[in-house]
Amino acid sequence: MSKDSGTTLKKQGMIRYSGIFSFAVVTLVLAACFYFFAPWLVKASIESAGTKLAGAQVDIGSVDLSLFPGGIVLNGVEVTDAQNPMQNVFEVSRANASIDLIKLWMGQVIIDDLSVDALQFGTPRTRSGALAKDAGSNADKQVEQEERFLAEELDQLSTVLPDTKDLLSRQPLITEQLKTELDETYTKRKAEWKSISSKLPDEQKFEYYKREFKALTEGDISSLQDFTQRKQKFDALKAELEQDKSIVLFAKGQLDDSQSVIKKGIKDLRAAPQKDWEAIKSKYSFDESGALNITGLLFGNQFAHYAERALYWYRKLAPLMQSEEDNLKGNMEGSVAVEKKGLGPQRGSGRFIRFLEANPSPDFLIRKATASAVLSHGSLEVVAKDLTHQQYITNKPSVLTASGAALKNPQTLDFSLNIDHRTAAPKDEIKLSIGKQALANTTLSDSKNMPLRMEQASMDLNSTLILKGEALEGDVKANFTQAKLVGEGETTLAKEVVAMLSEVNSFSLSADLGGELGSPDIGLSSDLDAMLKNAFASRLKKKQAEWEAKLKAGLDEKLKEYFAQNEELAKYFSGQESLVDTDLSQIDELLSKQLASYADQHKEKAKSKAESKLKDALKGLF
């Protein structure tokens, strides 16, 4: 067999020269397959990746490829609005890109020039572009969100000048709090006083002291021994009296303290209605500190809606932008610059590892893109430069500008987006300027009790928004002229508001943005508030004065009632003080008593004896 094989091999040889022709044919067939199937593959890939990114259907009509020079043409691109599946976010009739095919084979998409024709926003779709699992969910969420905002607004309206009785019953009042505290203090102090007063000397004790002192201080001292005995008893009695005096003094101190505490409590309580009044007034009045925020009421919902939309798109696009910090996280030690492609190697793909090179190129780059956007009132020229998710390689920020002059509505529009993720501290900046935008039939409030719309207005808007990492800052300033606001008010207050707003023909609106991207702080202000306040001033002053009088009377009444029910409170301790003072004066009087000494008593007796003898002797002489 091996002999036969050797013969065959010898006959035919290992080289098949006709194979060169076969190879050429195979190569051509492969190239032809690639050429004919590549557009379909590219179309499917872009649709799949785009759908994943947009969260809604992305459709491409057809794809044309050219090899010399390398280029791709996308026809009929439609990107569905995920929150409104019957509408496109944008639609492009034709997008032509020149691609570096060598780089493309190396795994890099470098587009030197991209031109987009007939870019249109918000175009209707013939069929829904919602993804099967998410269909309807976003729209429902939006409706739910709007309803929540309106409910909050209505709550806000209902807090304006509520019924005074209702307010006094549900408002946490300082008066009520101090009354409770005073009651508790009084009860506690009274109990303490009762305990102390039970130890004070009573009438019987005083009678005993008087009787004892009288027995000791009156009558003759018969002898020195008698004096000594009396002296001992007198001193013991006095010591006992001193002890009682200290008890009385302590009781007096406690009484004074309790009295001052209660007096202070009563004083605070009397002042409490004023404090309550001030707190209520600031919360429920139209004064500077508690103005009805008509700006927030009318525009807050719209701003929240825009903020929500902006955040939605930012969250979708942000992962595509890689900062230097993200790159550093992916780097290995040493000089290897590692570029992770996707989330991890898939079967049959692996991942590309990048190394330092003299002229590095990012994985994806659009050097320049131009688009002509067709708006309902004119066309917009859009230019984008250096669009890449790896700015640390190009060392240039991505810039997108859009401008439209001589438009019908608005008359001018300038937009710029600067995305700078070159360093570890990324900074995105958006600037928008709109001139003479005519607004017609714009709904400002569709709440049931105060529907309001802007029938017409001309708006000039300037806005700057800066995003540093997650920190947000910026402002929006808009001026409305030739405004005509119309609406209906169900409640008296709403009627008044609508009447006043219908007289306004120009106003400004500004929004200060701050906080974090996830929870932005939007501070809305407008001269509408001031206008409304001035217009309402006299009317509200009168109404508020009535309301204030009612409220004050209610507060005073509450206090008066309390003191009427607690008359004892103010008098109890002062009444007790007189008793203590009486005790104290009795004790002092008793303590002032003295016991004469035996020698002094004898001296006194001898002296009086000598005097009487001397008188008798002198009687004989004269």
Added chain:
Amino acid sequence: MLSQLIKLIKVLNANENPAQLAGAIVVAMVMALTPFWSLHNLVLVFVLCVLRLNIFIFFLAFALWSGVAWVVDPYSAAIGESLLLSDSLNSIWTALYQSDFWRLAHFNNTLTLGSFVLSTILLAPIYFLSYWLVSRYRETILAWINRTHLMKGLKASKWYQRFAKVYDVSEAVQ
């Protein structure tokens, strides 16, 4: 299916040099284990066309090796990853990275490099193993089958004659 099997038997039993079969098997192995759209595969297609390798065996082996690739791919990627991220080889890769050819060949891709290295390592052993197996088959199993009374009887039968005529197996099993 039956015709494919008969074709395989014919190829194995034919007078073709085992090197042609073994060569087709290893070319199929490299092409199947490495990503298909790679530059080196174009070279292998050229080799397949120019060298007198058995095309049927190539397609059969390619299908089998593609199944193996599903299992081996993660390991191939891991090999490529460890090689490309190796500090000691970094200067070599960096130097090669400056070459457009190297990058066009996707040798900076973990799977391409890993699977290429793996298949290159396996190339010689698989070639010689295939060569030996084909040779042993022809020398032992085929010779033994042909010597059996059953086969002799079968060959003499009318049924076999008709079958051989239809499927042209007279040379395949001799």
